[in-house]
Amino acid sequence: xxxxxTIILTLFLMISVFATLNNFIVHAxxxxxxxxxxxxxxxxxxxGTRKVKISISFTTKEEIRIDNLxxxxxxxxxxxxxxxxxxxxxxxxxxxxxxxxxxxxQVGTVKLEINYFLIDSFEKQSKIFYIPGGRxxxxxxSIGNSVLMGVIAAVTVASATLIIIEINKKDILDEK
Amino acid sequence: MKKFDFKRNLLNLLIIxxxxxxxxxxxxxGISEVVFNSNEFSNNLGIILLVSFISSIIALLLxxxxxxxxxxxVIIIYSFVSIVFILLGFILYIYDYEYNTxxxxxxxxxxxxxxxxxxxxxxxxxxxxxxxxxxxxxxxxERDQ
Numbered sequence: 414x415x416x417x418x419t420i421i422l423t424l425f426l427m428i429s430v431f432a433t434l435n436n437f438i439v440h441a442x443x444x445x446x447x448x449x450x451x452x453x454x455x456x457x458x459x460x461g462t463r464k465v466k467i468s469i470s471f472t473t474k475e476e477i478r479i480d481n482l483x484x485x486x487x488x489x490x491x492x493x494x495x496x497x498x499x500x501x502x503x504x505x506x507x508x509x510x511x512x513x514x515x516x517x518x519q520v521g522t523v524k525l526e527i528n529y530f531l532i533d534s535f536e537k538q539s540k541i542f543y544i545p546g547g548r549x550x551x552x553x554x555s556i557g558n559s560v561l562m563g564v565i566a567a568v569t570v571a572s573a574t575l576i577i578i579e580i581n582k583k584d585i586l587d588e589k
Numbered sequence: 590m591k592k593f594d595f596k597r598n599l600l601n602l603l604i605i606x607x608x609x610x611x612x613x614x615x616x617x618x619g620i621s622e623v624v625f626n627s628n629e630f631s632n633n634l635g636i637i638l639l640v641s642f643i644s645s646i647i648a649l650l651l652x653x654x655x656x657x658x659x660x661x662x663v664i665i666i667y668s669f670v671s672i673v674f675i676l677l678g679f680i681l682y683i684y685d686y687e688y689n690t691x692x693x694x695x696x697x698x699x700x701x702x703x704x705x706x707x708x709x710x711x712x713x714x715x716x717x718x719x720x721x722x723x724x725x726x727x728x729x730x731e732r733d734q
Contacts, residue, residue, distance in 0.1 A: 556695075559691040559696075560699070562620055562623065562692060566616050566699060567696075570612060570700060572608075580601050580604055581662075
């Protein structure tokens with residue numbers, strides 16, 4: 414009896430290991446390679462809200478359908494839906510250029526998860542990239558640039574005032 | 590009673606409008622370029638045009654106040670233009686306390702310094718003109734005697 418239970422347990426273990434490995438191999442074989450991943454970040458402002466525009470580009474050997482992007486920054490998660498993202502077909506690959514905006518990105522690295530499907534599959538897969546940020550987003554202007562812009566403002570306001578005063582003076586003299 | 594010269598006032602209004610519009614455009618375009626590395630400021634040209642036009646009408650009316658000294662008139666017009674400039678900056682989200690504190694403080698200090706310099710310039714210029722007139726007057730008096 415003891416021997417029988419051991420055989421059954423061993424068989425069960427073997428089946429489990431086989432199933433796990435099989436599953437892993439199937440997934441590994443279906444995973445798509447992303448080539449030439451590149452990104453660019455730019456500060457923008459929309460309706461008074463600070464945002465960061467991120468442009469990413471990559472190529473794949475097989476065509477994929479991108480479902481959405483999930484951007485995680487510390488405790489903040491933002492999902493960007495990209496249902497109609499069409500790739501550019503080149504000779505032997507597919508080029509993807511995606512632009513999206515992230516709100517409230519002050520510091521830290523963005524963990525970008527690209528969720529996609531293969532063309533003839535309904536199984537969702539994902540690829541993770543990390544986009545580094547910096548403290549440059551937090552402060553808009555350096556002290557030097559702020560002072561420079563302030564001085565330009567003062568000079569232009571002073572010039573405008575003197576022009577307005579001169580017009581008035583000329584007017585009074587002409588009237589006299 | 591003085592006749593209202595419509596043509597002259599219209600021309601003055603146009604000059605003041607162009608001056609104020611140029612002032613706002615130069616500054617906000619510069620800040621937009623330096624801060625956001627973009628020309629998104631151009632989306633707000635309509636608001637800038639409207640504010641410039643209203644400001645130029647008010648500035649023209651301010652220049653019509655003649656029973657005050659030149660220095661006071663300079664202070665009033667300079668302060669008015671500065672306040673409109675800062676307020677428009679707030680409307681366009683350029684001068685906010687949250688992100689652009691250094692820019693706001695630097696601009697405010699520069700504007701106050703500019704006002705002091707312009708006032709000193711006007712006062713010194715007036716004094717020199719007065720001195721020159723007094724000397725001329727003295728000269729005429731001496732000649733008559």
